Each structure stands twice: as C-alpha cells, then as structure tokens.
Amino acid sequence: MQPSVEKKALIFNALADKKRLRILGMLKGCERCACDIKDDLCIPQSSLSYHMKILCDSGLVNSRRDGKWTYYSINRSGCLFAAGLIETIPTVEGGCCSDKKETVDE
C-alpha cells in the first residue's frame, strides 16, 4: 500500500534542500558525528541540528547517541523505500482515470 501524500511530502522535502543533499553526500558509506558535519558545512550548530532532525524524521538517516556525541548514517532501507515511491509514480496500480491506455514516453 502506498503511504499518504503527507508522508511522501515529508520524505521528498527532506531531499529538497541543498544543505541536506550535501549532508547525505557526506554520509555516503560512513557514519559521522554532528560536529564533524557542522565543521565541513560551516554552519551554526543549531542549523545543523535542524537539518538532521528533518533527515531523521524522513527515515532517510539514522542517528545513534554515543556518550556526548550523536552519530548519523544513511538508512539504506529508507532510501530504497523513497526510490520505490518515485519508481511507482508512472505506474497504475488500481486502474485510474477510466481505463485509458498508459501514456507513451515522449
């Protein structure tokens, strides 16, 4: 079953920001702590926290507390889920719009 438009918007909104896309790029293949990301991006700590919350709430990023530090990493299954949402955009699952033929590409 497809999630609600609210849930989808939450996920894609997390991806719709240049800073957050850079953060995801920094998390490729490796876990990183907040201060590390903050230094690389040269943004205030409160701003980093704001963006990390959006990324975590979307399910695209995991967070893990270790003592004083918070480590972030890519949530692979969250990313696959999001990719799947886009892949199904062109597909008709239940039979919409009065059984018209599917559109051809260009």
Added chain:
Amino acid sequence: MQPSVEKKALIFNALADKKRLRILGMLKGCERCACDIKDDLCIPQSSLSYHMKILCDSGLVNSRRDGKWTYYSINRSGCLFAAGLIETIPTVEGGCCSDKKETVDE
C-alpha cells in the same frame, strides 16, 4: 556522472508538495489537460499553472500544447532518473571519507 545538488534539489523539491503529489497521482497512466486537473484539485487556475511549471521544470512531467489546451503527462524517464538519484544515496562511487567500511543498516 551525478548532477549538481542544485539540479537534485530542483527535482526533489517538485515532489515535496502535497498538491504536486496529488497531480502526479492524477497523471498516472493518462494524459490530462490543465483545466481537468484544476477542477479535480479545486484550486485557482494561476495556482495550477504555478505547480505545473515546477513539475515540468523538474523533468518529471511533460507538457504538450494542442490548440487552446495544454496536456500534461508523466515523464517516465524523468521519474526513473529521479529514482536512480535516491538509489545512489547510500553508494560510494569514488571512495569517500578515508576508505572506511560502508555502514550496516540499523
């Protein structure tokens, strides 16, 4: 090669809005004219035009003029491209962050 963060943000931003997600849902499998979408969504014509421009500029939707009407449809290759962008979020292509091992899921 990966597109710029600006280009990625443009694409995901198009998907990050409830109205635009509903529009994409309406275009599943069939082409629709602007007035048709406007009536279904119950929004002013200028607002619909605004959202359709964002969707077209992102490459997710095609537009076709036929006389007085403009028909919109899903751009399948645009959607596949966008899905691919998400799929590659967890993958390391060039070897980033000092050769650390890739993170495991959860």
Added chain:
DNA sequence: TCCTCACATCCAAAAAATTAGATATGTATA
C-alpha cells in the same frame, strides 16, 4: 476583426521554511 476560451505570467499578500543566537538537556570528567 472581434470575441471568447485556455493557459501563462505578474504581483502583492500570506504562509511556510530557514537561520542563528540564546537557552536547555544530558554526558563525561575533575
């Protein structure tokens, strides 16, 4: 040509997202 229709664009107001300093919370260390 004049008129109407479908749609795009313009513009100012409203709403939402982002920023960054201040403050709060939780953890380790002395």
Added chain:
DNA sequence: TATACATATCTAATTTTTTGGATGTGAGGA
C-alpha cells in the same frame, strides 16, 4: 558537585514558497 562539552530545543528575524486576483498571450470561432 562543579565544570566543560556536544547536541537539542526555543525564539524571533529573515528568506523562500505559495496563493489568488489581475493581466497578457495565443488559438479558434462568429
């Protein structure tokens, strides 16, 4: 316990996005 540190949350200001009426454009039809 007192302190320092890392991060989360709060808050107001700023920026960006969205809205919707007004206007412009281009395509038919009379």
